[in-house]
Amino acid sequence: MDKKTIKDIEVAGKTVLVRVDFNIPRNKETGEITNDNRIVAALPTIKYLLEQGPKAVVLFSHLGKVKTEEDKAKNDLSVAAPRLAELLGKDVTFVNATRGEELESTVKNATDGQVILVQNTRYEAGESKNDPELGKYWASLGDVFVEDAFGSVHRAHASTAGIPAHLPSAAGFLVEKEIAYIGKAVNAPERPLVAILGGAKVSDKIAVIENLLKVADKVIVGGGMCYTFAKAMGHEVGTSLLEEDKVELAKSFVEKAEGKLILPIDSICSDKFGVDGDIKECGADVPAGYMGLDIGPKSIELFKKELEGAKTVIWNGPMGVFEMEPFAKGTVAVCEALANLEGANTIIGGGDSAAAVMQLGYADKVSHISTGGGASLEYMEGKTLPGIAAINDK
Incomplete structure (x- = not known):
C-alpha cells in the first residue's frame, strides 16, 4: 500500500485522533448492542497506539442517520463506551459533546494514553457536508490522525476527509487490511x-x-x-x-x-x-x-x-x-x-x-x-x- 500506516508515524506523547466505525446494530426496544464486531475490528489499531505511549487516543465515529432530535436520542454513541472499555480492559471516557468546552478540556487535560470517545459525529450538521470549519476544528484537538473506519472511507465527511486535510495522517490496521x-x-x-x-x-x-x-x-x-x-x-x-x-x-x-x-x-x-x-x-x-x-x-x-x-x-x-x-x-x-x-x-x-x-x-x-x-x-x-x-x- 502506498499510503502511510500507523507503523510509519510517531505517536509517543501525542494526541491521536482516530476515525473508527462504531456504527453498531442495536436492539430497537432496549437499545442494547446486538453485534460488537465493529468495535472488535477496531481493537488492534487502538491497542497498538496505546502501546506507543500517546498522550491520548480520541475516537470519532458516526452511529445511524441523524436528521431529527428523535434520531439523536436513538443514536447516542455512549452505548459503545462500556463495551469498548470491557474489550480494552481500560477505562474509556465518553464525552457527550461534539464541540465546545467539555470536549476541549477533556482532550487537553488527558494523560497516560487516556481513551476518549466523542459523541456521534452526525450530531453535527456539517459532518456529512464535509464542512471545512468542522474538519479544521476537530483537527485542532489533536496532533495526528488515523483513518480506521473502512465502512466510511467512501464518504467525504468532515471526520473522514476533513480532519486529515489539516494533520499528518495514516491508515490504521483495519483500513490497511481491507485495501490489501x-x-x-x-x-x-x-x-x-x-x-x-x-x-x-x-x-x-x-x-x-x-x-x-x-x-x-x-x-x-x-x-x-x-x-x-x-x-x-x-x-x-x-x-x-x-x-x-x-x-x-x-x-x-x-x-x-x-x-x-x-x-x-x-x-x-x-x-x-x-x-x-x-x-x-x-x-x-x-x-x-x-x-x-x-x-x-x-x-x-x-x-x-x-x-x-x-x-x-x-x-x-x-x-x-x-x-x-x-x-x-x-x-x-x-x-x-x-x-x-x-x-x-x-x-x-x-x-x-x-x-x-x-x-x-x-x-x-x-x-x-x-x-x-x-x-x-x-x-x-x-x-x-x-x-x-x-x-x-x-
Missing part, C-alpha cells in the same frame, strides 16, 4: 478471478458489474437483480423484482460479457413474498402470478461448477431472500462452495453477504470479510475513496 485484500483482488488477483454479485437491484451495481466484467474471468449474478437479466434474455419473470428501465442495459452487459456473465437457469418461486405461499421450483421462466425468491438447484450446481479452480473470489450480495428459510438455500450453497475452495483467496464484500456468512457459521472458512459494504463496492467499481485519498502517501 480488496485492492489485490481487483488490481492484481491470482487467477482465475470469479466475482459473485447478488442483491436486489441492477441499478445499485451497474458500475460494479461494468468494472468487474473488465477485470474478472467470470461474473456470477444471483439475487433479485437476476430477473432483470432474465427479462433481457427473453424469459418470463412473473411478479419477480424487475427494473424495466434497466432491461436494455442488462442486455448490453450480456452482449459485452462474451460468455463471462453466468446467470441462473432456474428459481425457487412463490405466489407471495413470505414463507406461507405456494413455493415451487421453476425453470428459466417464472410463471404468471409467481415471483423468484432464490436461485434453484440447477443454478446452484452451475455456480459451483463455475467456481471450481478459482483462485480469487469476490462475493457481494445474497442469492435470494436468505432471511426466510425456504429461500436461503442458494446463499447457503455459495457459502459452502467458498468455504471448501482449496487455496483460494475468498473475499466477502460486507453488507448482507457478510451477515449471511457470519449467521451461517462460515466466517472462519473465508479469507476476509469486509467491514464496509458500500466502501468495498465502490472500491470494486474502481472509484477513488475520499477517506483513503486523504491519507498521507508514504
Whole structure:
C-alpha cells in the first residue's frame, strides 16, 4: 500500500485522533448492542497506539442517520463506551459533546494514553457536508490522525476527509487490511478471478458489474437483480423484482460479457413474498402470478461448477431472500462452495453477504470479510475513496 500506516508515524506523547466505525446494530426496544464486531475490528489499531505511549487516543465515529432530535436520542454513541472499555480492559471516557468546552478540556487535560470517545459525529450538521470549519476544528484537538473506519472511507465527511486535510495522517490496521485484500483482488488477483454479485437491484451495481466484467474471468449474478437479466434474455419473470428501465442495459452487459456473465437457469418461486405461499421450483421462466425468491438447484450446481479452480473470489450480495428459510438455500450453497475452495483467496464484500456468512457459521472458512459494504463496492467499481485519498502517501 502506498499510503502511510500507523507503523510509519510517531505517536509517543501525542494526541491521536482516530476515525473508527462504531456504527453498531442495536436492539430497537432496549437499545442494547446486538453485534460488537465493529468495535472488535477496531481493537488492534487502538491497542497498538496505546502501546506507543500517546498522550491520548480520541475516537470519532458516526452511529445511524441523524436528521431529527428523535434520531439523536436513538443514536447516542455512549452505548459503545462500556463495551469498548470491557474489550480494552481500560477505562474509556465518553464525552457527550461534539464541540465546545467539555470536549476541549477533556482532550487537553488527558494523560497516560487516556481513551476518549466523542459523541456521534452526525450530531453535527456539517459532518456529512464535509464542512471545512468542522474538519479544521476537530483537527485542532489533536496532533495526528488515523483513518480506521473502512465502512466510511467512501464518504467525504468532515471526520473522514476533513480532519486529515489539516494533520499528518495514516491508515490504521483495519483500513490497511481491507485495501490489501480488496485492492489485490481487483488490481492484481491470482487467477482465475470469479466475482459473485447478488442483491436486489441492477441499478445499485451497474458500475460494479461494468468494472468487474473488465477485470474478472467470470461474473456470477444471483439475487433479485437476476430477473432483470432474465427479462433481457427473453424469459418470463412473473411478479419477480424487475427494473424495466434497466432491461436494455442488462442486455448490453450480456452482449459485452462474451460468455463471462453466468446467470441462473432456474428459481425457487412463490405466489407471495413470505414463507406461507405456494413455493415451487421453476425453470428459466417464472410463471404468471409467481415471483423468484432464490436461485434453484440447477443454478446452484452451475455456480459451483463455475467456481471450481478459482483462485480469487469476490462475493457481494445474497442469492435470494436468505432471511426466510425456504429461500436461503442458494446463499447457503455459495457459502459452502467458498468455504471448501482449496487455496483460494475468498473475499466477502460486507453488507448482507457478510451477515449471511457470519449467521451461517462460515466466517472462519473465508479469507476476509469486509467491514464496509458500500466502501468495498465502490472500491470494486474502481472509484477513488475520499477517506483513503486523504491519507498521507508514504
